[in-house]
Amino acid sequence: MKDLLCDGFQETVDDYLIRHRSILDVMSKLTESASRVNRAVTKAVTNCGCIEVEAVRQKIPPELDSLESLKEHMSTHVKGKLCDHCAEILEDEIGRNLFFLAALCNLMALNLYDILLKEQERVACLGMFNFS
Secondary structure, eight states, rough: OOHHHHHHHHHHHHHHOOTSSSHHHHHHHHHHHHHHHHHHHHIIIIIOSSSEEOOOOOOOTTTOSSSSEEEEOOOOOOOEEHHHHHHHHHHHHHHHHHEEEHHHHHHTOOOOOHHHHEEEEEHHHGGGGSOO
């Protein structure tokens, strides 16, 4: 079922991507959409105030007994919760980002679902060493 959703989305993108079909257009739109995702989070902090960013150095206790327990001590630096308005804007921007990601996959003859599966397997296999 999930592969049908992902494949269906990728097919829909292919059907409706007409104006920005050039690889250069798709790459620049993907980058622009990622910037808009960042901007939506920034606006939630600076304009709305529904969330705050309280960034400080991560505090890792010296008596840490395992790498697995490290997650319990790491902060996201996000305080609060997105309001409905900011959540809707962020969802829209993430959706556009996914649109252009699927478009890039289409132009490169890649299957987004297969990429997701490979990445899931890689993350599961490497675990917390994935992005260390």
